[in-house]
Amino acid sequence: MAKLSVSHISFLELQEIVDLFGKVSGYDLSGYSKSSLKRRIQRVLDLERMDVVDLKNAITNIESFQTYLMNEVTVNVTEMFRDPQYYAALRNDVLPYLETYPQLKFWSAGCSTGEEVYSLAILLMEMGLYDRSFIYGTDINGSVLETARKAIYPLKKIKSYSENYNASGSHGSLSDYYTAMYEAAIVNAEVRKNILFSQHNLATDYIFNEFQFISCRNVLIYFDMELQNKVFNLFYNSLVEFGFLCLGSKETLLNRDIMSNFKVINKEFNIYQKIK
Amino acid sequence: MSKADEIILIGGSAGSYNLIVAIIESLPSYFIYAIVVIIHRNPKFVTRIEDTLAARLHRPIIQAGDKTNISKNMIYFAVPGYHLLVEPDRTFSLDISEQIQFSRPSIDVLFETAAEIYGKRCSAFLLSGANKDGTDGIRIVQKMGGKAFVQSPEEARMRTMPESAIRANQEINIFTDQEIISYFRDLK
Ligand SMILES: C[S@@+](CC[C@H](N)C(=O)[O-])C[C@H]1O[C@@H](n2cnc3c(N)ncnc32)[C@H](O)[C@@H]1O
Numbered sequence: 001m002a003k004l005s006v007s008h009i010s011f012l013e014l015q016e017i018v019d020l021f022g023k024v025s026g027y028d029l030s031g032y033s034k035s036s037l038k039r040r041i042q043r044v045l046d047l048e049r050m051d052v053v054d055l056k057n058a059i060t061n062i063e064s065f066q067t068y069l070m071n072e073v074t075v076n077v078t079e080m081f082r083d084p085q086y087y088a089a090l091r092n093d094v095l096p097y098l099e100t101y102p103q104l105k106f107w108s109a110g111c112s113t114g115e116e117v118y119s120l121a122i123l124l125m126e127m128g129l130y131d132r133s134f135i136y137g138t139d140i141n142g143s144v145l146e147t148a149r150k151a152i153y154p155l156k157k158i159k160s161y162s163e164n165y166n167a168s169g170s171h172g173s174l175s176d177y178y179t180a181m182y183e184a185a186i187v188n189a190e191v192r193k194n195i196l197f198s199q200h201n202l203a204t205d206y207i208f209n210e211f212q213f214i215s216c217r218n219v220l221i222y223f224d225m226e227l228q229n230k231v232f233n234l235f236y237n238s239l240v241e242f243g244f245l246c247l248g249s250k251e252t253l254l255n256r257d258i259m260s261n262f263k264v265i266n267k268e269f270n271i272y273q274k275i276k
Numbered sequence: 277m278s279k280a281d282e283i284i285l286i287g288g289s290a291g292s293y294n295l296i297v298a299i300i301e302s303l304p305s306y307f308i309y310a311i312v313v314i315i316h317r318n319p320k321f322v323t324r325i326e327d328t329l330a331a332r333l334h335r336p337i338i339q340a341g342d343k344t345n346i347s348k349n350m351i352y353f354a355v356p357g358y359h360l361l362v363e364p365d366r367t368f369s370l371d372i373s374e375q376i377q378f379s380r381p382s383i384d385v386l387f388e389t390a391a392e393i394y395g396k397r398c399s400a401f402l403l404s405g406a407n408k409d410g411t412d413g414i415r416i417v418q419k420m421g422g423k424a425f426v427q428s429p430e431e432a433r434m435r436t437m438p439e440s441a442i443r444a445n446q447e448i449n450i451f452t453d454q455e456i457i458s459y460f461r462d463l464k
Contacts, residue, residue, distance in 0.1 A: 033361070035361040035362060036359075036361055036371045039361075039389075075373040221342045221372070222371070228343070250341070250358065250370055
């Protein structure tokens with residue numbers, strides 16, 4: 001299948017791929033932002049030295065290719081304590097409200113390799129809330145979830161995660177929460193204990209629990225407005241009354257119909273509370 | 277505000293700051309274009325040029341938000357830490373995928389996606405910088421029928437970026453700072 005010259009996919013061909021992929025694999029990419037999706041598919045063509053015809057053949061005929069393609073399409077870049085000020089906002093503006101609940105359920109939607117989930121767990125430990133908390137980390141990509149479950153990260157990355165942690169206003173040290181071994185670090189068992197990672201597709205799957213807190217950061221940017229609105233509805237229906245929805249700095253509920261059911265808690269990090 | 281039919285992109289890196297300020301200061305109060313500025317800056321030390329300029333010039337200069345319209349008579353800045361893309365429905369979208377040429381936002385990504393949507397109604401300026409981001413983007417802008425301009429390496433504080441684009445692309449317009457500023461001053 002290897003081709004010598006590079007093949008470029010057009011928007012029209014992209015649409016054909018999306019349609020075909022949806023039909024044969026059940027993965028629905030129709031609500032993804034077109035230009036970034038096109039770049040991701042182009043990347044697969046380049047890596048695999050395929051043209052569009054090859055790609056269609058592989059989608060139709062090789063079942064394992066379908067999962068591979070879906071995983072390659074997703075962007076999994078993440079960090080522990082990414083946007084340190086966001087975690088400071090959780091500490092100051094959100095978690096104090098949750099102290100009165102005897103049981104707390106958190107959902108990190110689109111958690112990638114797990115760093116965001118472990119950051120949240122650490123924050124909950126520091127606030128004395130972790131013993132009554134449970135965190136669900138979900139993603140469409142099964143292979144990043146494998147990494148998340150292992151909880152092993154290269155020391156190189158841990159170094160910049162520590163900088164983030166220090167900037168988040170925590171007084172401890174990130175090294176209190178992991179054990180270094182050779183070139184890697186494993187997150188300690190007491191951080192890992194109240195967490196479940198499982199596969200969930202925000203575009204097509206349904207409610208699976210009720211939460212006091214949902215975070216979904218750097219995921220909705222890959223969706224068009226329509227799919228974003230659908231996912232906002234899913235989150236709304238998955239939140240208890242007065243539960244929190246945290247979208248991060250670039251994804252906003254403002255100007256969406258559903259905003260009338262929420263109150264803004266923190267504008268910079270798009271943290272909202274369900275009020276009706 | 278209606279969507280812009282034409283787009284002008286300005287990409288810069290190290291040493292481009294002053295010229296970008298001069299460009300924006302020279303703009304007329306109304307123009308039919310959307311202008312999008314993309315500069316490499318450290319997301320951890322956010323310098324809010326757009327806010328400072330907006331206050332001084334009494335006009336909206338905003339960060340390009342995810343899924344927002346690309347409108348006429350507007351000046352947008354790419355947010356630090358994310359790639360900025362143009363969608364077929366003439367909205368922006370953001371993407372946090374890997375850095376390209378050590379950069380995110382990547383000038384190449386913005387230039388390429390904008391060129392593909394706006395075709396000959398896309399013009400791009402590449403200014404001072406210490407890396408090669410923008411070279412591929414400028415090529416696509418030209419390939420799709422748009423116009424490409426590069427700051428003269430003689431005047432650029434860091435010549436690598438404009439020089440790289442000039443070397444890789446034929447028939448590129450090389451402009452002095454004064455020519456660049458006049459271009460923007462005369463926009464309608
Ligand atoms: C850039 S990562 C964000 C990770 C983390 N939330 C953060 O902000 O650092 C985006 C994640 O969204 C996931 N994703 C993309 N489409 C999805 C979908 N339809 N359902 C669930 N997760 C999805 C990707 O697999 C990827 O791991």
